[in-house]
Amino acid sequence: MRLQRRFSLGLHVPLTILAAMGLSRVILPRIAEKRRKLATGLMWGASLPTTALVIVLALGVGLGRDPKLFVSADEAAAMDWLRDRSRAARRWC
Numbered sequence: 001m002r003l004q005r006r007f008s009l010g011l012h013v014p015l016t017i018l019a020a021m022g023l024s025r026v027i028l029p030r031i032a033e034k035r036r037k038l039a040t041g042l043m044w045g046a047s048l049p050t051t052a053l054v055i056v057l058a059l060g061v062g063l064g065r066d067p068k069l070f071v072s073a074d075e076a077a078a079m080d081w082l083r084d085r086s087r088a089a090r091r092w093c
Helices: 003-030 033-064 073-085
Strands: none
Touching: 003 033
């Protein structure tokens, strides 16, 4: 997974919070009282596909067990073997 994509996935939550604050403090007060519930529902409906897409993509990566993101059992065993057989003074990584 490219670093740029990981950053964009991590920005989703803070940007959503900022957008919600902006909508509630700037946009909604300008809308008539009768139409606020409709406007709120439309905003929620418009944002749900993007949120669902981010969740599905994250689950797909996690369930796909991409070898670039996960350590295999053999690699974990090799790291354990190295940890057990090296002296603390010689460890540098």
